[in-house]
Amino acid sequence: MIKPTALAIGGFDTGGGAGVESDIKTFESLGVHGVSAITAITSQNTKGIRDVLPIDPDHLKSQIDALLDDFQVKSAKIGMIISSKQMEIVGDSLSGIPFVVDPVIFAKDGTKLIGDVDSLKKVLLRKALVVTPNAIEASILSGVKVSTLEDQIRASKLIHELYSVPFVIVKGGHIESNESIDVMFDGHEIIQLRSPRLDAKNTHGTGSVFASSISALIAKGVDVKSGFKIAKQVVEDSIRFGLQVGKGIGPVDPIARLERKAMKIDVIRDMERFAEFAEGEKNFHLLIPEVQSNLAHSIDPSYVTGLEDIATFKGRIIREWGGKTRVGMPPSFGYPTHTARLLLSIILKEKKATTLMNIRYDEKILNALKAIGYEIVEVDREKEPKGPEGRTMSWIIDFLYEHLGRIPNVIFDKGMVGKEAMIRLWTNSIDEMIDSLRLVIKGVSP
Numbered sequence: 001m002i003k004p005t006a007l008a009i010g011g012f013d014t015g016g017g018a019g020v021e022s023d024i025k026t027f028e029s030l031g032v033h034g035v036s037a038i039t040a041i042t043s044q045n046t047k048g049i050r051d052v053l054p055i056d057p058d059h060l061k062s063q064i065d066a067l068l069d070d071f072q073v074k075s076a077k078i079g080m081i082i083s084s085k086q087m088e089i090v091g092d093s094l095s096g097i098p099f100v101v102d103p104v105i106f107a108k109d110g111t112k113l114i115g116d117v118d119s120l121k122k123v124l125l126r127k128a129l130v131v132t133p134n135a136i137e138a139s140i141l142s143g144v145k146v147s148t149l150e151d152q153i154r155a156s157k158l159i160h161e162l163y164s165v166p167f168v169i170v171k172g173g174h175i176e177s178n179e180s181i182d183v184m185f186d187g188h189e190i191i192q193l194r195s196p197r198l199d200a201k202n203t204h205g206t207g208s209v210f211a212s213s214i215s216a217l218i219a220k221g222v223d224v225k226s227g228f229k230i231a232k233q234v235v236e237d238s239i240r241f242g243l244q245v246g247k248g249i250g251p252v253d254p255i256a257r258l259e260r261k262a263m264k265i266d267v268i269r270d271m272e273r274f275a276e277f278a279e280g281e282k283n284f285h286l287l288i289p290e291v292q293s294n295l296a297h298s299i300d301p302s303y304v305t306g307l308e309d310i311a312t313f314k315g316r317i318i319r320e321w322g323g324k325t326r327v328g329m330p331p332s333f334g335y336p337t338h339t340a341r342l343l344l345s346i347i348l349k350e351k352k353a354t355t356l357m358n359i360r361y362d363e364k365i366l367n368a369l370k371a372i373g374y375e376i377v378e379v380d381r382e383k384e385p386k387g388p389e390g391r392t393m394s395w396i397i398d399f400l401y402e403h404l405g406r407i408p409n410v411i412f413d414k415g416m417v418g419k420e421a422m423i424r425l426w427t428n429s430i431d432e433m434i435d436s437l438r439l440v441i442k443g444v445s446p
């Protein structure tokens with residue numbers, strides 16, 4: 001296989017959250033082979049940096065030489081860099097290679113990560129293609145205090161002029177605002193990218209992921225302007241799925257994007273298996289109500305953000321004349337069906353359901369579910385407030401949560417005028433659903 005190679009130059013974070021480890025994870029998540037040269041080894045965890053061992057500049061040079069003698073490095077990203085000597089070596093070594101500087105002057109706990117800001121300005125920035133300061137770093141580099149969007153714009157232009165960096169991106173993560181706005185100046189125009197402010201605790205490594213995304217995209221031949229947009233999205237996703245590891249500020253996760261894609265393939269496979277089971281089971285049709293059935297199935301519920309993470313069968317599960325069951329393939333994500341909405345409402349409360357099916361109302365079926373050991377609850381849909389049809393499912397779940405503090409696996413109602421009575425079963429896996437339905441069918445078959 002052939003992949004472009006990108007080089008991460010920076011510190012080693014023993015906690016795996018920032019520094020070259022997060023760069024490599026980000027490179028790999030974007031389809032780029034990552035190599036690295038270490039400027040310092042930190043003793044670091046999610047609570048902060050305890051100690052820093054700077055790497056001798058000669059050894060840094062030997063690392064970079066070893067890489068450049070062999071690999072075709074298409075771009076580089078520079079983070080923590082201690083001394084002016086290190087900067088000179090990096091600046092000289094990278095001639096001809098486009099690089100992104102993340103000017104991480106201070107770590108979150110205040111530790112100085114760039115020892116010599118003057119050399120950064122004089123030596124490295126003049127050769128950089130892109131620089132990605134946050135508000136504080138932009139203040140230091142531009143000499144103007146950056147606390148508003150207008151300041152970000154002004155600082156990006158100043159930094160561009162002062163150090164002739166072709167692309168300056170002043171990040172808005174630390175600016176007071178209900179959105180996070182990043183500003184790019186490319187020498188001609190200002191480009192602003194907005195993203196919602198996420199209520200996230202685990203944000204360690206956010207800056208690394210942003211700068212190394214841009215570097216990876218450059219390595220793949222993407223222009224900086226397009227790369228900026230993709231990087232913003234990568235960062236938003238990695239913050240949304242930030243990792244609760246350690247007792248302090250956990251790392252963001254650039255890998256979650258890949259994992260979520262892989263999980264969706266597993267969901268499709270599970271549903272194909274379910275379809276085979278349903279069509280092959282002689283008496284499956286006994287479970288299907290007049291309005292027909294559907295199965296909703298989700299990716300790992302802790303990764304579910306909305307209906308786009310839940311699949312249902314496009315053509316539902318149909319009882320045909322003569323008692324045959326036909327599953328209307330294909331499974332499809334993001335359809336606002338009742339089953340998908342109900343599963344989503346449960347997941348948002350309980351974070352453990354993965355699978356839900358609506359089943360024909362029948363005392364015998366209820367008894368069979370009870371015999372398996374499921375908790376069963378009845379809801380009275382006459383109590384339901386009048387409103388748009390789509391709200392019904394979340395109303396049922398809110399009601400149960402308020403009255404029981406949990407969502408039983410079996411929820412049934414006896415219907416009302418114009419609404420067929422219905423049983424709904426949710427489980428923790430597709431296998432649990434198949435096994436339970438098999439038992440129910442056995443229990444109610446003539």
Ligand SMILES: Cc1ncc(CO)c(N)n1
Pocket residue numbers: 010011012013018019020042044079080104106107108113204205206207208
């Ligand atoms: C090694 C290293 N690089 C960068 C940062 C900034 O997140 C950090 N905390 N540690």
